[in-house]
Amino acid sequence: MIEWINVIIMTATCLLSFYFYIKSVGPAALEKKIGKNAYKKCTQYRMLSGIFMTISFLCYVVYYFFPLPIPVPQTFPWDWRFSAVLAVILAIPSGYILLRGVLDAGEESMIVKKEHTMYGGIYDKIRHPQALGELPFVWVISLLLNSPFLFVFSFIWVPIYYYMCIAEEKDLEIRYGQKYLEYKKNTGFLIPKNTK
Template identity: 40%
Template sequence: MFEWINFSLLIISCILFSVLYAFSTMPATLSKKIGEKAWKACKNLRIIASIFETLTLLTSLLWIWYPISQLDWEIFHRWWIGLILGSLIIIPGAIVVYKGVKDAGKETLTPSQDTEMYGGIYNYIRHPQTTGEMPMFPALGLALNSWFLFILLSVFIIIYVPIIQYFEEKDLVERFGDSYKQYQKITGAFFPKWKSWKLVFKKKEEN
């Protein structure tokens, strides 16, 4: 019985996390409809979304002890192989996420009209937090040695990432205008472009 409850919570958490986070990335767009309170509403949505993200991870971990027998497919006969491979992917991803959170500052959870475009790792990629998270979700399936989790979380990321990118970038253009459009041209969404490296090197030479 509990395994079905856990399974249901896992699916629901993935969906609610995606939907709520997508709405939380659109404060400028929503402010046209509901005014200044859109910024606080997006902060609250982002906090709630992070709770469902955490619940997604917890229910994934509980799958170890409470799998649905029909979906309990092992990837490796020796579980520690998956743990090692998954960890080799999760750790670098977590470092990239941490760097993105650090450089975004309060904007990570609290979108603000006063926020200026970020620096740091954002000089190289526009969405470092997503870049770090993308491989971490499927890697969790590897680490837990579960084909079901690996497939589910891979499909989740494939659907989630382009949706979030679309809504977030649309709002960022609304907030920052031509400056962000120019930033899009020289900076890769998830991986660095050569243009972004050239710009950084140029700034260093000027300094």
């Protein structure tokens, strides 16, 4: 019974993380409805999104101990060390991109402020480095837990991250206007754009 409850919680918290993140990236639109408090409210939504994402990943660990009784292998057909090597190979470039995105965004990664300006650094090349760096970690965790089920389940995050980026861009267009539209022309969504 605990295995089914865990998967339900894992799925629900994944979707709740998505819901609150979408709400967190709309401060400019929300400001038109409720005023200056919109940015504080969006920061609260961002925190809630992070909490639900953390719970979802903790459920990954619980799944390792309580897998579903379904006809899917509990582990990959190779030794765990091979999965660990694959996880490290995936984690190093992803971690670098994520760290660069967080450092270049500064506190805006978690705290939404009206006075924050557009970013530089890695953001001069791609618009969503944090998403690009963070997303692969669902497979890093799955590989470290050596779980084929979790590896496949993790694909649920692909459309979630994609739509989170789309929602964020809609509000950034409201927030920064023409400046952001020009920025979009010169940078890639997730892959650097060759503007020469």
